[in-house]
Amino acid sequence: MWSNIPFDLLANIFSFLSPDSLARAMSTCRNWHTFAEYTASPETSRRHHPAWFVALPARSRSLSCYVHNPIEDNWHLLSLSFVPNLARPIATLGGLIVFRHTSATVLQLAICNPFTSQLKQLPKLQNARTNPAVGVVEYGPFFSFRIYVAGGMSEAPRGGASYETTVEMYDSRSDAWKIIGSMPVEFAVRLTVWTPNESVCANGVLYWMTSARAYSIMGFEIGTNKWRELGVPMGDRLEFAALVPRNKKLTLVGGTSGGEAFIWELSEGHNWCVIEKVPCELATLLGGKGSWGSTKCVGIDGAVCLYRDLGTGMVVWREVVEKGRWEWFWVKGCCSMRGKEVENFPIKGLLLHPNLAPSFLLSV
Structure with missing residues (x-):
């Protein structure tokens, strides 16, 4: 049949x-x-299935990662032995992971598919730079993407180092980098010193969160190459703060010492509106309410996840399409697999939709 x-x-x-x-x-x-x-394909998976959580060691421990399947509610161990010099993950692209090598001082990026063991090294940037801000944007109907790099330190002509005030862009269709504009030196300093690599794109603007209190947000308008700065609600009181995408809008998750954790959404006029609060019972399971200091957050369209380490467990706020609403879930941490105890350790979490098809983007 x-x-x-x-x-x-x-x-x-x-x-x-x-x-x-x-x-x-x-x-x-x-x-x-x-x-x-x-x-x-990533598009098919996003329509019908929730994103999977990928837990990579926060510090290089082994060439492997742990993956949580939200449908079966179980954990899997994936080998990353095909990735040389496993480094810090920066972002996800469909079912792919963008990461930077830690063995090199200057920025060197690569993309891999942890489920099909494909890997592609990206070309070197036109301007060698250390510790810049990196942003990833998907575009077009055929899963094309661009990577933006701003700030960082570069070698000065007469020795020493200086802040890099140019913005470079990599386009997957041309497989090449080009310089697309400049930036104020004060923005370059803050992006280099106080900004982690993670970014969120919303309404044509790339946003990065500064890690220094009081928190603030740096924005780069892709169409005009203009820069902007946004304030953060309760920015001087938050113990942790993270930007995540939600319904194509910029969303902020943060928690205060001994207090509650909120989710804000940026509305028109650059005003922040509280749209949700982390339930007290889930915050207690995660270890919040007393202190949010070691809490981390990662998001993707359709899900927001708060976590700490591999074994503690995760608080997930997920869109349930068939019910037409978002709901809260508690996900148990990975403490054992196949009857064997798993050592707990700090992790870097990612959310992605597994892509099992060989990717032309990773072909050499």
């Missing part, structure tokens, strides 16, 4: 399978492998 079903119809049926079920279907026969590969 299955062999008589038209290709498009069978592909549509396969699109409702979760990534792990899709992987099993791909191993059934050659035809099913073709069907599954056709539907195993």
